[in-house]
Amino acid sequence: MATILRDWSYRYQWLYDGISRIAALSVGGESRFRRLALQDLSINQDTKILDLCCGSGQATQFLVKYSQSVTGLDASPLSLRRAQQNVPQAEYVEAFAEKMPFPDNYFEIVHTSVAMHEMEPQQRRQIFQQVYRVLKPGGIFTMVDFHRPTNLLFWPGFAVFLWLFETETSWQLIESDVPAVLSEIGFEVSRHALYAGGSLQVIQAKK
Numbered sequence: 724m725a726t727i728l729r730d731w732s733y734r735y736q737w738l739y740d741g742i743s744r745i746a747a748l749s750v751g752g753e754s755r756f757r758r759l760a761l762q763d764l765s766i767n768q769d770t771k772i773l774d775l776c777c778g779s780g781q782a783t784q785f786l787v788k789y790s791q792s793v794t795g796l797d798a799s800p801l802s803l804r805r806a807q808q809n810v811p812q813a814e815y816v817e818a819f820a821e822k823m824p825f826p827d828n829y830f831e832i833v834h835t836s837v838a839m840h841e842m843e844p845q846q847r848r849q850i851f852q853q854v855y856r857v858l859k860p861g862g863i864f865t866m867v868d869f870h871r872p873t874n875l876l877f878w879p880g881f882a883v884f885l886w887l888f889e890t891e892t893s894w895q896l897i898e899s900d901v902p903a904v905l906s907e908i909g910f911e912v913s914r915h916a917l918y919a920g921g922s923l924q925v926i927q928a929k930k
């Protein structure tokens with residue numbers, strides 16, 4: 724699955740960002756989209772935030788408006804170079820999310836935006852366990868990613884999007900019950916909201 728457009732969207736940041744902006748129109752625009760998972764959280768300038776799988780800093784640029792202690796982690800050196808250029812206010816770490824090089828109980832918030840659909844189910848569970856480990860007790864994990872549309876009208880556009888840009892792991896994500904997996908790991912899921920005809924899910928879960 725996926726087409727050449729997937730490779731191009733990773734190679735050319737303008738294409739990735741343009742597509743994200745168009746997709747974000749379904750929830751009222753990019754600015755609203757990037758803040759959906761942060762609603763009602765208490766964040767100040769010293770709140771230690773991790774942007775997990777930060778890409779080129781697409782969510783990081785919003786996180787640095789809330790806190791001066793933001794770290795972006797990604798496995799791609801190219802994305803990290805771009806993130807460093809785009810959002811120099813954050814610190815960056817090159818690593819795999821399933822093997823995060825941070826101490827236990829370190830962050831107050833771990834945020835991940837449209838990245839968990841790239842993981843195999845077992846890998847995603849391993850990443851959630853790592854998130855649990857690096858969060859402080861009482862810390863919050865926030866995630867925004869695809870979900871199985873609940874409104875039939877959203878299915879055609881959603882399916883075409885996945886076919887053009889995504890791989891099998893996106894279909895696996897929408898088949899899985901993420902809040903249930905998080906609860907099994909020990910999180911207390913405090914929010915699970917659906918947007919864009921159910922095709923987008925926002926989760927907040929407390930350690």
Ligand SMILES: C[S@@+](CC[C@H](N)C(=O)[O-])C[C@H]1O[C@@H](n2cnc3c(N)ncnc32)[C@H](O)[C@@H]1O
Nearest residue numbers: 776777778781797798799802819820836837838
């Ligand atoms: C679709 S992009 C999301 C970028 C950004 N968070 C956003 O909101 O647009 C997914 C990112 O996850 C990164 N990634 C994929 N697998 C990873 C892994 N196992 N560990 C760390 N980063 C990973 C990719 O390099 C890519 O930058």
